[in-house]
Amino acid sequence: MLKKLIIISALVGIPLAVWIASSYGDLKEVSFEGAQHTETTSESDQAPKVIIVSTIVDATGAPSSIICKDATGAEFRTQFTGAQPEGPFLAGQVVRFVGHVHGGGDAYFHATQVYAK
Numbered sequence: 001m002l003k004k005l006i007i008i009s010a011l012v013g014i015p016l017a018v019w020i021a022s023s024y025g026d027l028k029e030v031s032f033e034g035a036q037h038t039e040t041t042s043e044s045d046q047a048p049k050v051i052i053v054s055t056i057v058d059a060t061g062a063p064s065s066i067i068c069k070d071a072t073g074a075e076f077r078t079q080f081t082g083a084q085p086e087g088p089f090l091a092g093q094v095v096r097f098v099g100h101v102h103g104g105g106d107a108y109f110h111a112t113q114v115y116a117k
Contacts, residue, residue: 035101052109065077078099082113093116
């Protein structure tokens with residue numbers, strides 16, 4: 001009886017886990033404005049991670065303060081705290097930042113990963 005219960009649980013549980021991972025594991029590419037709408041209001045919760053494809057406008061303060069422009073032309077500040085990429089951040093470079101928005105008076109994008117475009 002226990003063997004049947006384990007087999008049935010595996011037959012139902014494994015496909016369900018795969019479906020949940022494929023549905024909710026993909027990050028959305030959004031603009032900075034779109035990322036601001038995903039921020040959470042709770043202090044203890046972190047906003048969901050998103051991808052912003054952006055062009056670096058000014059990287060003189062990298063990695064703590066990078067000025068970027070998204071596809072809509074909106075400029076925003078990015079703070080990068082991930083592993084340093086192979087080369088330095090350069091003005092005009094197009095990158096895909098993965099992270100979340102920190103709201104408030106001076107909203108900024110907190111990036112934890114970066115991929116070259």
